[in-house]
Amino acid sequence: MTKIKVLIVDDSALIRGVMKEIINSQPDMEVVGVAPDPLAARDLIKQTNPDVLTLDVEMPKMDGLEFLEKLMRLRPMPVLMVSTLTERGSEITMRALELGAVDFVTKPKISIQSGMLEYTDLIAEKIRITSRARIKQRTPGAAPAHAVGPLAPLRNPLTSSEKLIIIGASTGGTEAIKDFLIQLPSDCPGVLITQHMPEGFTRSFANRLDKLCKISVKEAEGGERVLPGHAYLAPGHSHLMLVRSGANYMTRLDQGPPVNRHRPSVDVLFHSAAVSAGKNAVGVILTGMGKDGAAGMLEMKKAGAYNLAQDEASCVVFGMPKEAIASGATHDVAPLHELPGRVMEFFAAHGNRAMRV
Template sequence: MSTNKIKVLCVDDSALIRSVMTEIINSQPDMTVVGTAADPLVARDLIKVTHPDVLTLDVEMPRMDGLEFLEKLMRLRPMPVVMVSSLTERGSEIALRALELGAIDFVTKPRLGVRDGLLNYTELIAGKIRTAASARIIAARQPSAKAADVPQESLLRSPLLSTEKLIIIGASTGGTEAIREVLQPLPPDSPAVLIAQHMPGGFTKSFAQRLDSLCRIHVKEAEHGERVLPGYAYIAPGGFHLSLGRSGANYVAHLDQEPPVNRHRPSIDVLFDSAAKYAGKNAIGMLLTGMGKDGAEGLLRMRKAGAHTLAQDEASCVVFGMPREAIAIGAADEVAPLGEMCRRVLTHLRTFGERTNRV
């Protein structure tokens, strides 16, 4: 038997969920459950004994709330954590808070009693555990106030800059906090931002609301056919591809449920390809942290269409997969740490605006 299996500790107050999780994980050749716990206090003792590589953690439990436990864990013994959340509005808000505190990812609980669907959950959960096991643990960065460490004067001295330029962002694992860090410093008159973040349906609305409360631009879920306006960020709803379109002189958002691309819907490549087609040199493409290769080819097509493109550097990524693929094929004009991404974009926009004003 291999000694290199990923060791997983499952924490959930439901005996049935613990059983299902154990069955899912132990069915994989490269991972094993080293223990289960009904609450965080039992988990705390088991961590010291079993030394797990990954922890799966329920969000609502007796004796100690999952978020309280996660916060203590990331401060005292940082380790990869995958949250197991119920698909409810409160559950989605808690899951997003968990990502803010340092959890790598989250999954919705398998539907109990529907054993025929277990295989689908097996692939999803096992994939997230593998990603978590290889992820970089990054200290939680608390959201700052809306006033950010960038110049407060108006960014846009030319109306052309606000109406024609677009910022296009793709992200996956680790992306919720990375996107926040990029959006928060943007001034209210920023060009419109379109975002494809790999996230299931039911969570993107809470994600958009949370960002809207923290940012100086407005953040919302994209709606099919709506005009894309400066000062707004539009997030692809979970389960829908988001693409850019044109209606006369205006940019518009397009949503569809065509088959997944690169196993994802929303797919970053779908969004990037539409930006290459309809925005060309007026777009700025940004590929952030995430597993796999979604967005790499699309970022290259954006660059070939004249867009300015950026990829997040390895040191600041939770998972370097997607940016690595983009860099390898020459898709990125710039490779930058997450903390510099927004500043690089603003610098590029200001340079473009100055050239426009001189014409």
């Protein structure tokens, strides 16, 4: 069996040792090198040709983000960030994902060694997923993610919260969600989003999106009325659900057990949309590993919703969309840059459809 070759880059000797122990305990992966800083990592990358690089967020000698940016431009490879759970750490991690890191794992807050050892399964799974990610080279002067084709104008501008966009994503989803939302017009239907992400990072992600998009984006608090031109992101500690209150749609948070090993879970959001919105919703499933969302999206389809999936070529990991497509839950499959236009064109064509409860 060919093992996944991992290079560890971290300025903490303790973290390097614990990560090495975790990785080498797995039958399908091995550590081929450890580096205390990006400068040492450059030579080791050439020597070991790793399949995955784990990279500390804040590094000495060279800023970790500067190193990542150069790496993704000159020698693109799968990178898993190892982040501290702080406000500054979460903001830097969001930037790292923008620069091309596949995913991240957090360092434990308290007893580092025992905490990291408890994370063995999570770290191993993240490395496996990262090793299978589709990495694209970033070139200077390339068009930014938001510079995609303009949306077709709406024939029937939407001014009601009756229509909804329901989005689910996982690995690679932070950039995919950004690229999707940044194309939406300010008067688009309300948007609910579940992205697999731990507590402490979802607020930074929502704040970053809010600064970039025409629509308003916030971390859902629960009990909010879902409004046009607004997006509500599931917080890392709770499932996000859509509920009805009279004629209005509302958000609800639930701290029940994980579903498909995730909280927040895409299936929970999609199931609630099927029950509460039915044919007034459009479901969108984006890049991610696993099957979370496939069953809920099928329920949405049976309830009359129109569903789209991101195509394989534009996904970082073609797992969740693949499962949804295979289950028969989707109506259409398209590249990421086309999905917002297709959603809005669908609403323009069906904008006068009466709500049925």
